Amino acid sequence: MAAPIAVIDFETTGMAPAQGARATEVAIVLMEGEQVVDRFDSLMRTGVTIPPFIEQLTGISNAMLATAPPAEAVMREAARFVGSAPMVAHNAAFDSKFWQSELQHAGLAAPQPFACTVLLSRRVFPDAPSHSLGRITDHLGLPRTGRAHRALADAEMAAALLARMQRELCQRFGVPWPDHALLMQLQRCARQSIGKLLDRLSTGAAHTS
DNA sequence: TGCCAGGCCCTCTTTAGGGCCTT
Numbered sequence: 729m730a731a732p733i734a735v736i737d738f739e740t741t742g743m744a745p746a747q748g749a750r751a752t753e754v755a756i757v758l759m760e761g762e763q764v765v766d767r768f769d770s771l772m773r774t775g776v777t778i779p780p781f782i783e784q785l786t787g788i789s790n791a792m793l794a795t796a797p798p799a800e801a802v803m804r805e806a807a808r809f810v811g812s813a814p815m816v817a818h819n820a821a822f823d824s825k826f827w828q829s830e831l832q833h834a835g836l837a838a839p840q841p842f843a844c845t846v847l848l849s850r851r852v853f854p855d856a857p858s859h860s861l862g863r864i865t866d867h868l869g870l871p872r873t874g875r876a877h878r879a880l881a882d883a884e885m886a887a888a889l890l891a892r893m894q895r896e897l898c899q900r901f902g903v904p905w906p907d908h909a910l911l912m913q914l915q916r917c918a919r920q921s922i923g924k925l926l927d928r929l930s931t932g933a934a935h936t937s
Numbered sequence: 938t939g940c941c942a943g944g945c946c947c948t949c950t951t952t953a954g955g956g957c958c959t960t
Contacts, residue, residue, distance in 0.1 A: 741960050744942045749960075781938075782960060822959040846958060860958065878941070885939045911955080919946085 745829035755879030762891035771796035814908035820844035847915035
């Protein structure tokens with residue numbers, strides 16, 4: 729059985745915690761192999777006002793957050809849900825910063841490594857017209873599981889994309905089912921070196937390099 | 938809607954510039 733991987737997505741009030749943005753919703757999909765085995769999803773209340781543009785984009789309103797549980801409690805539960813599983817997000821540079829920031833607000837550490845489905849998608853599907861979550865989902869014919877820009881729907885789509893890429897690596901390149909460490913290695917690999925890396929993956933040599 | 942940021946990637950690059958991707 730493949731080790732579990734946690735696919736996460738945040739909805740937020742802005743682009744960066746350093747600018748005062750806070751999370752408004754978090755969703756986590758736990759995957760074993762290509763199977764979704766569990767889900768976590770919650771709105772979270774931080775006291776920060778959602779700008780009108782973000783309200784329109786996500787459908788998450790200030791009124792909805794008024795009755796949401798406090799962010800610290802949600803993040804404690806999210807951290808328990810993830811446990812020690814390594815994490816994946818679509819544009820991980822964004823979600824990992826909010827994961828670290830919101831856990832820090834709750835007094836918790838964020839030790840997990842993040843793999844990024846944007847970087848991986850650019851490697852596995854270099855000819856795709858776009859690697860935004862919605863467009864790569866449509867391009868590959870993957871199901872849309874709910875309203876885009878809601879955390880659970882986006883996390884489900886990112887999980888489906890991850891599973892599709894893992895299957896592609898198995899079928900197209902003959903590599904064993906890639907674990908999180910190999911995905912991290914693949915996403916960092918320069919495009920020109922993909923062939924060599926996949927050869928090493930197929931023989932298992934990448935595990936020891 | 939598009940700006941704000943930041944990391945990554947590609948090319949007309951490499952002591953840089955511009956586009957993508959996230960809310």
